[in-house]
Amino acid sequence: MAGRCFASIFWGVVADRIGRKPIIAFSLFTVVIFNTLFGLSTKYWMAITTRMLLGSLNGMLAPIKAYSAEVCRPEHHALGLSIVSTGWGIGLVIGPSIGGFLAQPAKQYPNLFSDKSIFGRFPYFLPCLCISLVALVVLISCIWLPETLHMHKNLRREVEMVDDSSSIPSGEAYTNSEKSLYRNCPLMSSIIAYCVFTLHDTAYSEILALWAVSDKSYGGLSLASKDVGQILAVSGAGLLAYQLLVYRHVHKYLGSIVSSRIAAALSIPLLAAYPFMSQLSGTRFGLAIYFATILKGTLATTILTGTCILQNNAVVNIKSIQLLGFCLRNYCLWVANQVYFKRQPQNQRGAANGVSTTAMSLFKAIAPAGAGAL
Incomplete structure (x- = not known):
């Protein structure tokens, strides 16, 4: 998360310059390399370094959010981001399931893996290798991934040639009409909300996991690790169904x-009810914990996806509205600008998502330690 915090804005800006597809492909390539090296780590500093490099060089999240908004029609943006x-x-x-089943294979499956094999000498290499192979398959599939960033360089030159800067009240050319991301109040406010709810x-x-495995004498649930995994699996299945069918x-x-406001308001009484579940048992407890975790997941998804949509919608070139009157005075220039301005929401979308990912990564780096201490 610290690595992502330092590098996400950079990858977002690069994605706005050269396209989404190259950054997505490069990010997958870094997963293949550094995730494999993480599994082969023999020293603590090597493990930390490979994770830091994986976070720094993996610029996937900002471009993929921009890509999902660009590859879908406006009425499907909610589905794409969800x-x-x-x-x-x-x-x-x-x-975590892959890690749990495949970590230390020489101990878990002595009939299949020898202590002297590479998987015996590197007990966490097998799960890392499996993840890297998945990333490699996805990297190969990027060959068929269409690029969504359209530059229209020739059209931009034509607009600049026809443009008479003295006729524009603001005295600015079309190409200089980008608004600073940090002065974009709708964008910044949605990023703040996104970071708070991410934290x-x-x-x-x-x-949740700490509370579930704690003893009931401390207010916990006294559950086994496999029970917690089952709860998370069911919650994940419910979340998948909600995002694909309902959201x-x-x-x-x-x-x-x-929708984000309603979800945030409902989260308060739901979380306040969690401590009382330790007083339940049997079927009532099972129904309560499964229902609560599924509902909490759907509420969190509603908030986070909603704020992501707000971020992507906030990156719009407002100068196009100011220049509309001038464009109407010349029909040919107006037609050219209609094509040009259709591209405008793209030109800062990667950078905007990079800013969001940077702030979110910082909050995500703070949250586990802060929550654990509290």
Whole structure:
């Protein structure tokens, strides 16, 4: 997370310059290399270094958010961004399962793996290798991934040639009409909300497992690790169904802001009810904990996906509105600018998502330690 915090803005800006596809492919390549090296680490400093490099060189999240908004029609933006969140959620469920089943294979499966083999000498290499192979398959599939960033260089030159800067009240050319991301109040406010709820959700995930395995004398649930894994798996399945089948309808009828507000308000009484579950037992306890974790996941997804949609929608060139009157005075120039301005929401979308990912990574780096200490 610290590595991502330092590098995400850079990768977002680069994605705006050279395209989404190259950054996505390069990020997958770094997963293949550094995740494999992490499994082969023999010293603590090597493990930390490979993780830091993996976070720094993996610029996937900012471009993939921009890509999901650009590859879908506007009415499907909610579905596209919710699929990104779904992918992250599935990874949080499947990833620990792969680690649990494949770590230390020489001890877990002595009939298949010898202590003298590479998997015996590097007990965590097998799960890392499996993840790297998955990333390699996805990297190869990037060959068929279409690029969504369209530069229209020739059209931009034509607009500049026809443009008479003295006719524009502001005295600015079209190409200089980008607004600073940091002065974009809708963008910054949505990023702040995104970071706060990311901190909240990460802290919740940290505390949930700790609370579940703690003894009932301390207010915990006295559950075994496999029981916690089962709860998380069921929660992940419910989350997947919600994001693929339900969320787009919620977004359609309520919108990003209203749905996020309702979800945030409902989260308060839900979380306040968690401590009382330790007083339940049997079927009532099972129904309560499964229902609560599924509902908490859907509420968090509603908030985080809604704020992601707000971030992507906030990156719009407002100068196009100011220059509309001038464009109408010349029909040919107006037609050219209509094509040009269709591209405008793209020109800072990667950087905007990079800023968001940087801030979110910082909050995610703080959340586990802060929640654990509290």
